[in-house]
Amino acid sequence: MAEALSSSQINSLKQRLLEQQAALKAHDQEGASWSDTVELDQQSVGRLSRMDAMQQQEMAQAEARRRTSDLARIEMALIRMTEDEYGWCAECGDPVAFRRLEIDPAAALCIGCAT
Template identity: 70%
Template sequence: MAIDPDLAQRRLAAKRSELEEFSRLSEEARKPVELDQQSVGRLSRMDAMQQQAMAEATERARRRDLARIELAERRLAEDEYGYCLDCGEEIPERRLEIDPMAERCVRCAGSR
């Protein structure tokens, strides 16, 4: 089964838009936590710092996924998209539907 390059590109573009929108929406949560003298106290600041740290970790994961999208687009341009980087077998369409940036078949991904 051949991969439809237009469909693959649309999936990658949709995933990129989704990640960029989430990044934009979480921008406020990643800002430095300011010391608020009117706040309830140290625990509130600690909670805010913990939420900020989680938002930053999520943003790092989004950036990694954006980089994976770029790699998938490069593989698409080179007619290598949809083939496992390890064994060379075709990655099932259903897997690419779920994760359009998938680089490995399920068997090879599971052995890593």
């Protein structure tokens, strides 16, 4: 069974969460232009080029949705830290293993409840 996290472990994981959050927000700002509407101007963009542009747009939008989801998970983990609930499974209340949190610091469930 996993043990409760020490304050140094929580601080280390909090720093990682804040770094991930900053990186995701920076990437969101860089990728904003990829989600713009693809123009129908057949004169400047050929049919295949437009299809490629539409595919890139869809991939950029999917990536943006994933980043939004990741940012929400990080925000929830930071909230759990301020409420002293971080490191405890949101489902069963058992401690979440430090090794699990090292892999995914935003994890809210122990391995038993996550599977």
